[in-house]
Amino acid sequence: MxxxxxxxxxxxxxxxxxxxxxxxxxxxxxxxxxxxxxxxxxxxxxxxxxxxxxxxxxxxxxxxxxxxxxxxxxxxxxxxxxxxxxxxxxxxxxxxxxxxxxxxxxxxxxxxxxxxxxxxxxxxxxxxxxxxxxxxxxxxxxxxxxxxxxxxxxxxxxxxxxxxxxxxxxxxxxxxxxxxxxxxxxxxxxxxxxxxxxxxxxxxxxxxxxxxxxxxxxxxxxxxxxxxxxxxxxxxxxxxxxxxxxxxxxxxxxxxTDAEGSSHDIAIRVTNAATEHDAVVVGRSVARNNLFKAAIYGNDPNWGRILAAVGTTNAVFDPYDIDVSINGVSVSRKGQPDQPRELVDLKPRKVDIEISLNAGVHSATIFTNDLTHEYVTENSAYSS
Amino acid sequence: MxxxxxxxxxxxxxxxxxxxxxxxxxxxxxxxxxxxxxxxxxxxxxxxxxxxxxxxxxxxxxxxxxxxxxxxxxxxxxxxxxxxxxxxxxxxxxxxxxxxxxxxxxxxxxxxxxxxxxxxxxxxxxxxxxxxxxxxxxxxxxxxxxxxxxxxxxxxxxxxxxxxxxxxxxxxxxxxxxxxxxxxxxxxxxxxxxxxxxxxxxxxxxxxxxxxxxxxxxxxxxxxxxxxxxxxxxxxxxxxxxxxxxxxxxxxxxxxTDAEGSSHDIAIRVTNAATEHDAVVVGRSVARNNLFKAAIYGNDPNWGRILAAVGTTNAVFDPYDIDVSINGVSVSRKGQPDQPRELVDLKPRKVDIEISLNAGVHSATIFTNDLTHEYVTENSAYSS
CATH class of the missing domain: 3.60.70.12 (L-amino peptidase D-ALA esterase/amidase)
Incomplete structure (x- = not known):
């Protein structure tokens, strides 16, 4: 086939x-x-x-x-x-x-x-x-x-x-x-x-x-x-x-799913963005944040790292009016903690992050993996 | 004091x-x-x-x-x-x-x-x-x-x-x-x-x-x-x-030197850039490339990852006229291999990367660390 x-x-x-x-x-x-x-x-x-x-x-x-x-x-x-x-x-x-x-x-x-x-x-x-x-x-x-x-x-x-x-x-x-x-x-x-x-x-x-x-x-x-x-x-x-x-x-x-050494497949869905481009830029910034990716590897719902990554972009948003959910649990709303982070279960391989920018009607999803020991191992010994 | x-x-x-x-x-x-x-x-x-x-x-x-x-x-x-x-x-x-x-x-x-x-x-x-x-x-x-x-x-x-x-x-x-x-x-x-x-x-x-x-x-x-x-x-x-x-x-x-879990301090010196900004942009792109950083952790002079990171930038250069040295060994010149990569000794903590863009007279050095198992460990267990 x-x-x-x-x-x-x-x-x-x-x-x-x-x-x-x-x-x-x-x-x-x-x-x-x-x-x-x-x-x-x-x-x-x-x-x-x-x-x-x-x-x-x-x-x-x-x-x-x-x-x-x-x-x-x-x-x-x-x-x-x-x-x-x-x-x-x-x-x-x-x-x-x-x-x-x-x-x-x-x-x-x-x-x-x-x-x-x-x-x-x-x-x-x-x-x-x-x-x-x-x-x-x-x-x-x-x-x-x-x-x-x-x-x-x-x-x-x-x-x-x-x-x-x-x-x-x-x-x-x-x-x-x-x-x-x-x-x-x-x-x-x-x-x-x-x-x-x-x-x-x-x-x-x-x-x-x-x-x-x-x-x-x-x-x-x-x-x-x-x-x-x-x-x-x-x-x-x-x-x-x-x-x-x-x-x-x-x-x-x-x-x-087959990305080197990954233990989680992460879907970062950015919603209510002013433009689709903004949604992609924000999603990508989170996807590339090593601290966020290492936290997911450790099953740690450290949502501050998500907001810190969002904050490095030029997308349209009020940094204190962003909502973040992890696997369906609303962990931060309007710049403050919402539900306790301990409610988030990160053991399953699949992780859903949702970031609402509250700035428009556009959305996009970026897919990434966590940063694991195995990733470091595979990529530190590639050519040798 | x-x-x-x-x-x-x-x-x-x-x-x-x-x-x-x-x-x-x-x-x-x-x-x-x-x-x-x-x-x-x-x-x-x-x-x-x-x-x-x-x-x-x-x-x-x-x-x-x-x-x-x-x-x-x-x-x-x-x-x-x-x-x-x-x-x-x-x-x-x-x-x-x-x-x-x-x-x-x-x-x-x-x-x-x-x-x-x-x-x-x-x-x-x-x-x-x-x-x-x-x-x-x-x-x-x-x-x-x-x-x-x-x-x-x-x-x-x-x-x-x-x-x-x-x-x-x-x-x-x-x-x-x-x-x-x-x-x-x-x-x-x-x-x-x-x-x-x-x-x-x-x-x-x-x-x-x-x-x-x-x-x-x-x-x-x-x-x-x-x-x-x-x-x-x-x-x-x-x-x-x-x-x-x-x-x-x-x-x-x-x-x-005290960056979490690092095992190498890497100085990325970009020379002969058209502007200092270009030199900084190129150095930063290499400094943020996880594949490059993991290779250095593995003492692997995988210089292709340096050029791949340089190539993602908008700096002024001809991609096939860039020279790269690692710890003083010229590993790539004008888009081709130069000295054998095996000559590079990456065991010391201090690593010097030099990238000549052959596009001007400006230079800048960006300092970074390698990507290690210990980095992943520290950052996957921070808040828990």
Whole structure:
């Protein structure tokens, strides 16, 4: 299933030998058509990996036939040699698939500042292309995992007869613009690339872009949507966008739940904001506050840290007219304590924070994780 | 010594019973004159504690005769009742010292959202005033400690015959605008309040404001400078500012070294920036990157995380023309690896990061700490 649930797509996931663990580390997804329309969104980090530099050019014409993804190395800050590796990867896939290299996207994930072994990558592409199958979506999803503990996949089937399937990797370093993630979504709907682009931007804006696991923005993020048109169904844009948003939402929540070393999934809902932007800014400020995140890890409803984080923003509000609830318990109202904090039960994994700014009618929810010993452990020993 | 090194100041530190531990928790510093000029800088957090709201009013005229500081409770988000406690504290000190309440500053530190025990505070003020001494600076410094493992004090004596002494508390939650800190600095120089204000802003801008231990901005920060004029020496403003900056620098470095659970003190020096602001922005972005901070804890010179953090800023630079050194080893130049990362020794507590943006002639240094298991432990069990 996953990226092969939609008709017109084949995939493969293989061992190219890039990961020390020997686990699968290279995937190919092929759009067999009849259409090859595509759209993608990229990290907004100005430090961008070579595959991002390549893929931005490749997708400029809205046409993509294949995507090659590798784990085991980010190919970022690796200079001209690194860019040539990305280029050679696209050329190799193009040659094997009899398509143009400019219709091949490349995604990489792993450690920054180390050269990928080009020979291993190219041999891996050859192996993957030889194994392309309409049933290998799960293998592809496994090959893009890094510190993920499980592969992330999702799909939706519309009543009108088209499908959307996706796979994602990411486990920490989740912050907007986007999170540290590689995502490939396929559909057999009949849609042109500009419609795909609008739908993808709309869907990511309220899903992946609202994940803020640890405030750290990656150099390699890419979310790609490819349409084969193989279902013959041409959906309304709004309907397609809604279904796509469901797939993105599912993948985003899977990323959240698997974030490195987390013990709580925290939804920070900001309500009664003057603008949606204000709500996002306030939610993000709380999501990035290490003191708040450590308190949640300790099952400590230390709501002062929430208000201190809110107070650092420029959103419209009266700092002494903000209401805060944690897991349904109103802990602070109008700048004063309300219910005793001891009533809050933070033992469940899922935590709901609600912050009412009492300044308008807009709202937004930011999703984050707690700051745990395990997060520190995983991220203090990543490259060594 | 500390705040009593300057002539014309007395101090006391007592047990008011606000801390569960029973440790000293209330301090008073009295300016005996002949001058009572003062200046202060406050947290830029919009969520401000009651003592901040009070103190901003009290210092508006540039005259302060005494300051009351308590640990064991922040008196923040405690509503009108909390403000009345602050007001009553100033009134009590004023009555006992035969001065005006509007010449009394109040500072509090501790947990947000809990009422201070007003009776204990007022009895503590009475006890402290009864113990005021020209030799009790160290006791005052101890009474303002929270999670600090040591008290922080500093002093400088000018060749021209005046002195500057200071005390600080703070151990984490250090971020600009200011860090989570209470600082009192005294001098017996003859200076008016507007000169003190300029000197204090100049000194804090390059010292306390460049500490960014964990990116979290407090609701209670306050740095106060009081001048008694008792030395009879009227220094040049530039000379006084330089000496004051030395005192602030010493206190700031003591705060950094004692930051909660830290195992490395990290100086992030950004050079060749187009503006000093750019240098500060870039340094701060790196200082707030949890992945970078966790890597340093793990003695892992994962320089890609530095460049990824730099890339999230809007500073002027070419992302592929940035040079990065760690502890003197040039690990990345012009967007590529340079010396092998294995050459970097991160075992010493002190870490020097140098980032050259190659975009101008300005520079700045931001000081931060690593992200450790002990940080998570301390901050997940603070209020419980």
């Amino acid at each position: 996953t990226v092969t649930v939609a008709k017109g797509f084949s995939a493969a996931g293989v061992r190219a030998g890039l990961k020390k663990s020997g686990n699968p580390d290279l995937a190919v997804v092929l759009n067999e058509g009849p259409l090859n329309a595509a759209a993608a969104v990229f990290t907004s980090n100005r430090a961008q990996a070579n595959p991002i530099l390549w893929s931005k050019q490749a997708i400029a014409d809205g046409q993509i036939s294949a995507i090659v993804l590798n784990s085991g190395g980010a190919n970022c800050y690796t200079g001209p040699q690194g860019f040539q590796t990305t280029h050679a990867t696209a050329e190799k896939a193009a040659e094997l698939l009899s398509i143009s290299a400019s219709d091949v996207l490349v995604c990489s994930t792993g450690l920054i500042g180390e050269q990928l072994d080009r020979d291993k990558v190219l041999a891996g592409v050859e192996l993957a292309v030889s194994q392309l199958s309409n049933h290998a979506g799960e293998q592809a999803a496994e090959a893009i995992m890094t510190t993920d503990s499980v592969s992330k996949t999702a799909y939706e089937v519309s009543v009108s007869g088209y499908s959307i399937g996706g796979m994602a990797k990411g486990a920490g370093m989740l912050a907007p613009g986007l999170a540290t993630m590689l995502v490939v979504i396929t559909t057999d709907a009949v849609l042109d690339s500009s419609t795909l682009d609008r739908a993808l931007r709309s869907a990511t804006q309220v899903t992946f872009d609202r994940l803020d696991s640890d405030g750290c923005m990656s150099t390699n993020d890419q979310v790609t949507l490819m349409a084969s048109g193989a279902s013959g169904v041409a959906p309304e844009e709004a309907e397609f966008t809604a279904l796509l948003t469901k797939v993105c939402e599912s993948l985003a929540m899977q990323l959240l | 500390t705040v009593t090194v300057a002539k014309g100041f007395s101090a006391a530190g007592v047990r008011a019973g606000l801390k569960k531990s029973g440790n000293p928790d209330l301090a008073v510093v009295l300016n005996e004159g002949p001058l009572n000029a003062a200046a202060a800088v406050f947290t830029s957090n919009r969520a401000q504690a009651n003592p901040i709201l009070w103190s901003k009013q009290a210092i508006a005229d540039g005259q302060i005769s005494a300051i009351v500081l308590n640990s064991g409770g922040a008196n923040c988000y405690t509503g009108p009742q909390g403000f009345q406690t602050t007001h009553a504290t100033a009134e009590k000190a004023a009555e006992l010292l035969s001065i005006s309440a509007s010449d009394v500053l109040v500072c509090s530190t501790g947990l947000i959202g809990e009422q201070l025990d007003r009776d204990k505070v007022l009895a503590g003020v009475e006890l402290a005033v009864s113990q005021l001494s020209n030799h009790a600076g160290e006791q005052a410094a101890e009474a303002i400690m929270t999670t600090d493992s040591v008290s922080k004090t500093a002093y400088e004596v000018s060749v021209s015959g005046y002195s500057i002494g200071g005390m600080a508390k703070g151990a984490g939650m250090l971020a600009p605008g200011l860090a989570t800190m209470l600082v009192v600095i005294t001098t017996d120089a003859v200076l008016d309040s507007s000169t003190l204000d300029r000197a204090l802003r100049s000194a804090t801008q390059v010292t306390f404001d460049r500490l960014d231990s964990d990116g979290c901005m407090s609701t209670n920060d306050q740095v106060t400078l009081m001048a008694s004029g008792a030395s009879g020496v009227a220094p040049e403003e530039a000379e006084f500012t330089a000496l004051l900056t030395k005192v602030c620098e010493s206190l700031a470095m003591q705060l950094l």
